Structures are given as structure tokens and as C-alpha cells.
Amino acid sequence: MDALQKFSIPLAIVIAGALIAFAVYNSGPGGAIQPGGQLPTVDINDVVIGPDDPVLGNANAPVTLAYWFDYQCPFCKAVDVGGVPQIPIEPALPILVRDYVETGKLKIVFKDYAFLGEDSVTAALYKNAVWDLYPDTFYEWHEAMFVAQDEEHGGFGNEESILALIRTIPGLDAGLLQARVAERTDEYLTRIEEDRNEGSSFGINGTPSFITGKVLIPGADSPEAFIAAIDAQL
Numbered sequence: 043m044d045a046l047q048k049f050s051i052p053l054a055i056v057i058a059g060a061l062i063a064f065a066v067y068n069s070g071p072g073g074a075i076q077p078g079g080q081l082p083t084v085d086i087n088d089v090v091i092g093p094d095d096p097v098l099g100n101a102n103a104p105v106t107l108a109y110w111f112d113y114q115c116p117f118c119k120a121v122d123v124g125g126v127p128q129i130p131i132e133p134a135l136p137i138l139v140r141d142y143v144e145t146g147k148l149k150i151v152f153k154d155y156a157f158l159g160e161d162s163v164t165a166a167l168y169k170n171a172v173w174d175l176y177p178d179t180f181y182e183w184h185e186a187m188f189v190a191q192d193e194e195h196g197g198f199g200n201e202e203s204i205l206a207l208i209r210t211i212p213g214l215d216a217g218l219l220q221a222r223v224a225e226r227t228d229e230y231l232t233r234i235e236e237d238r239n240e241g242s243s244f245g246i247n248g249t250p251s252f253i254t255g256k257v258l259i260p261g262a263d264s265p266e267a268f269i270a271a272i273d274a275q276l
Contacts, residue, residue: 082245084258090240091151094233096173098139098181099149105275107138107148107254107268110155110241113165114199117262118250119188134265139181142272152184154237155249161199163234168204170230171222172214179213186211 089108091097111118120126124133135150142148154169156162165187172183190207192198201220208216223230244253252259257271 081258081260083256084244084253085256086253088244089151089253094170094173095237096152096169096177096180096184097149098152099143100146101149103143103146103149105142105148105254105272106151107252107272108151108153110153110237110246110249110251112154112156112158112162112249113169113187113191114158114162115249116191119191121250121262123185123188125189129262131262132265134263134268137265138268138272141269147276148272152180153241154234155241155246155251156234156238157249163231164201165199165204166234167223167227167230168201168208168219170233171219171226174226175218175222176214179211183208183211183214 086106086108089106091106091108111122116126117129120129120131121133122135124131138148138150143150152169154166156166169184169187173180176183186207187204190198190203205216205220208214208219241251244258246258246260248260250262252268254268254271255275257274259267259271
């Protein structure tokens with residue numbers, strides 16, 4: 043069986059995932075992702091942060107934000123870089139990076155939750171390769187991936203288009219990254235599965251989802267929701 047086929051997802055699950063993401067966003071700030079309006083109990087101290095997890099910010103920052111995402115998810119794009127007409131919110135990540143990461147107050151840990159199809163898995167494979175080979179350029183590439191995202195399950199996101207994007211970012215070698223993905227596909231698929239399983243263990247069932255302190259932020263919420271959760275820990 044092809045390595046990517048091990049991660050193939052039936053269409054019904056893809057549709058269900060998209061509906062979950064839509065429901066999470068439309069539930070509003072603090073919206074429920076469990077029946078009865080209850081959010082799961084979480085604690086950032088239970089989140090595993092290993093050397094394979096991309097981290098943006100000072101390792102000793104007093105606050106940690108864990109971020110589960112899918113590069114094909116439009117709600118992730120909305121909270122990460124914005125530019126999704128159907129989701130007219132101010133993107134939170136640029137504000138958090140400017141005001142909290144760059145001032146040493148926050149570190150962001152990036153976790154895979156690849157559940158929207160084969161392109162999601164391909165992007166997650168390259169995410170792991172970029173972190174392994176070019177950690178200093180990881181966040182630039184991460185942002186570029188979301189800026190390039192088009193309609194869900196649309197044209198962007200396969201290996202050819204990701205490599206074309208990589209060639210536009212100074213310092214990244216598309217050939218080396220392609221070779222690293224080919225060499226370590228099975229290892230990376232294991233990492234991807236572990237991230238998703240970890241998210242599921244916290245009650246996460248869609249993207250984007252965030253944990254900071256003892257707060258779960260389910261969906262593309264406003265910058266104010268993130269700031270409130272972070273400031274409460276400072």
C-alpha cells in the first residue's frame with residue numbers, strides 16, 4: 043500500500059470534518075464542540091512538546107499556545123493570515139506573533155490535524171520536512187502556505203504546487219525537501235498521526251483548535267479571545 047494511501051480519508055469523513063469546522067466557527071467565541079454546550083477540560087501542561095514539534099518563540103516563554111491545524115482548512119487560514127471572504131474575522135496569529143511571541147511572552151507549538159484529504163497529508167509531510175531542515179524559515183513557509191491556499195480541495199496543495207511555492211522562498215531548497223519527504227514519509231506519517239491522536243484525546247475534532255493554559259479555543263476565534271486567555275497567565 044502506498045504510504046499516502048494509508049492516510050486516505052473517505053469522502054463522507056471529509057464532508058463531516060468540513061461541517062464540524064463550520065459548526066465550530068459559527069458557534070462563536072467559546073462555542074461548544076461537545077453536546078450540551080460543554081467544552082472538554084484541558085491543560086497545556088498535558089500537551090507533549092517534543093523536538094519534532096515546530097515551535098515559534100522563546101523556548102522559555104511563560105505562556106504556551108498549542109495550535110492544531112490543517113493547511114487545507116479555510117478557517118485555519120482565516121485565523122492565521124486572513125483573506126477568506128466568507129470568514130470575515132481579523133486574523134489572530136499576526137497579532138499574537140507581534141505582541142507576544144516577539145516580546146518573549148509566548149511560544150506557539152504547531153500540531154498537525156490533517157483530516158481534509160490527501161493534500162492535507164502532503165502539506166503536513168512538507169511541514170515536517172521544512173521544520174527538520176529549515177527551522178528558522180518554518181514560520182515564513184507556514185504563512186506562505188496559508189496565503190497560497192485557495193478553495194478547499196481546490197488546485198493548491200498537491201506536491202507539485204507546494205514545491206513551486208517553496209521555490210519562491212529564499213533559503214529553501216525544493217529538491218532537498220522533496221528528497222527528505224521521500225526518505226522519511228513513514229516517520230512523518232507517524233508524527234502526523236500522533237499529533238492528530240493527541241488532539242483527539244483533548245476532545246478536538248476539527249480545525250483550527252488551540253489550547254493555552256486551561257482554555258480550549260475551538261475554531262477561528264477573534265484576537266480578543268486569544269489575548270484574554272494569554273493575559274490571564276501573565
